[in-house]
Amino acid sequence: xxxxxxxxxxxxxxxxxxxxxxxxxxxxxxxxxxxxxxxxxxxxxxxxxxxxxxxxxxxxxxxxxxxxxxxxxxxxxxxxxxxxxxxxxxxxxxxxxxxxxxxxxxxxxxxxxxxxxxxxxxxxxx
Numbered sequence: 001x002x003x004x005x006x007x008x009x010x011x012x013x014x015x016x017x018x019x020x021x022x023x024x025x026x027x028x029x030x031x032x033x034x035x036x037x038x039x040x041x042x043x044x045x046x047x048x049x050x051x052x053x054x055x056x057x058x059x060x061x062x063x064x065x066x067x068x069x070x071x072x073x074x075x076x077x078x079x080x081x082x083x084x085x086x087x088x089x090x091x092x093x094x095x096x097x098x099x100x101x102x103x104x105x106x107x108x109x110x111x112x113x114x115x116x117x118x119x120x121x122x123x124x125x126x
Contacts, residue, residue: 025107028082029116035076036118051076058123061097066090069099069120083107097122 038050051072059065070090077085087104098121106113 025110025112025114028080028107032076032080032083032116033118035079036073053120056120056122061092061094061099061122065122066092066099069101073101073103073118077103077105082109086113 035049036051037054039054040050040052041047043049052068053072056065056068070088073088073090074085077083077088084106085103086106087102089102091100091102092098093100098119101118101120103116103118104113105116
């Protein structure tokens with residue numbers, strides 16, 4: 001077994017994997033998702049940590065909302081020194097009222113490239 005560079009614990013997918021310990025890419029991805037889905041200003045002593053994405057659920061799916069998502073995702077990836085953002089593609093699905101974001105990331109110390117896919121759904125506007 002290869003030496004693990006990053007190690008942590010999470011109950012996120014315990015029912016599926018039957019393990020609490022996660023490492024390397026899984027840990028970094030979970031940390032990034034935590035940062036993305038934390039509302040900006042809700043973390044103690046870190047008022048700029050998080051994004052506006054959780055607050056966009058009832059916003060219209062327009063160019064302004066897409067730009068907010070793009071800017072906030074870019075900020076998250078730039079904040080974490082373990083990854084370098086190589087490419088970010090955001091595809092709106094107007095019929096499904098959602099955005100699909102695909103971030104191609106270089107995991108710096110692991111020297112590997114992988115994609116982090118996000119599906120962000122907005123409430124139906126009536």
